Amino acid sequence: DAGVIQSPRHEVTEMGQEVTLRCKPISGHNSLFWYRQTMMRGLELLIYFNNNVPIDDSGMPEDRFSAKMPNASFSTLKIQPSEPRDSAVYFCASSSLRLAGGPSSYEQYFGPGTRLTVT
Amino acid sequence: TQLLEQSPQFLSIQEGENLTVYCNSSSVFSSLQWYRQEPGEGPVLLVTVVTGGEVKKLKRLTFQFGDARKDSSLHITAAQPGDTGLYLCAGGPSSSNTGKLIFGQGTTLQVKP
Numbered sequence: 001d002a003g004v005i006q007s008p009r010h011e012v013t014e015m016g017q018e019v020t021l022r023c024k025p026i027s028g029h030n031s032l033f034w035y036r037q038t039m040m041r042g043l044e045l046l047i048y049f050n051n052n053v054p055i056d057d058s059g060m061p062e063d064r065f066s067a068k069m070p071n072a073s074f075s076t077l078k079i080q081p082s083e084p085r086d087s088a089v090y091f092c093a094s095s096s097l098r099l100a101g102g103p104s105s106y107e108q109y110f111g112p113g114t115r116l117t118v119t
Numbered sequence: 120t121q122l123l124e125q126s127p128q129f130l131s132i133q134e135g136e137n138l139t140v141y142c143n144s145s146s147v148f149s150s151l152q153w154y155r156q157e158p159g160e161g162p163v164l165l166v167t168v169v170t171g172g173e174v175k176k177l178k179r180l181t182f183q184f185g186d187a188r189k190d191s192s193l194h195i196t197a198a199q200p201g202d203t204g205l206y207l208c209a210g211g212p213s214s215s216n217t218g219k220l221i222f223g224q225g226t227t228l229q230v231k232p
Contacts, residue, residue, distance in 0.1 A: 004161075031218045042224045043162075043207065050218060091161050095218065106150050106211030106220055110161030 002026070004111035006092050012117045018080040021114045024073055025094030033108060034067055034077050035091040043091075049075065082118045089113045121146040121212050125223035133231050135197050140226045142208035143190045149211045151184055151191045152220070156205040198230045 005024040013019055025032045033048040047057040049069045057067070064083070069075040079086055093108040124143045132138055142151070150169040154162035166175050168184035168191065175182045179202075181194040195202055205227050209220040 043222045045219065045222075048219065056219060093161075106209075106218065107152060107164055107167055108209075108220060109164065110154075112159075113161050 004092055004094050006111035006114050010115045014119055016081045019082045021077040021090050023075045023092030029094035029096045031095045032075050033093040036088045038088045084118045087118050089115050121221050123208055123210055123221050123223035125226050129227050131229040138195050140193045140206055142223050147188050152209045153193055154207040162207055200230045200232050203230050
């Protein structure tokens with residue numbers, strides 16, 4: 001089975017440019033998470049979706065960040081305009097979760113990440 | 120706000136030594152996972168523990184969930200250079216059912232040959 005797929009793997013852009021990161025979750029998983037990882041702050045949850053609906057976006061740092069999940073097999077994280085402090089590795093993770101009743105699985109499976117450098 | 124504190128933050132040891140990494144919280148978790156992350160890659164799930172007092176073994180790695188489900192430990196026996204990486208614990212909050220995981224800040228392990 002293919003794992004979580006992210007593209008691009010590396011992105012170098014200039015300050016002010018728009019950046020779009022892409023993610024394809026594991027087939028059959030109904031939750032998708034976007035994280036940002038830096039040396040200073042570690043792994044931070046930005047936003048997550050359940051059944052393509054955004055559930056919690058409290059981690060999105062600013063209005064410059066937006067995320068969409070138009071269908072169960074694709075999500076994007078967009079930064080517009082980008083700034084040097086956005087430089088980080090961005091991870092997408094997916095899991096299979098039931099929100100209503102019964103035990104829930106919290107195990108998440110991560111993609112390889114996108115290393116973003118904003119100059 | 121639920122937090123997971125990992126200790127130590129950094130660990131550098133010689134091949135063959137044993138080590139233990141701790142993950143502590145004042146909150147109860149419904150489950151706890153351990154991940155390992157190697158440079159340039161995403162975290163990879165190692166194990167999930169769900170029952171207080173549960174012990175799971177994965178080759179030379181032993182994972183334990185505290186009786187009160189507030190803490191966990193990871194013990195590595197006879198560490199090898201291939202064990203080098205960032206170890207992250209992550210808890211599923213018992214107070215909500217959102218799917219969100221609370222991650223510790225990680226323990227960076229270096230095993231020297």
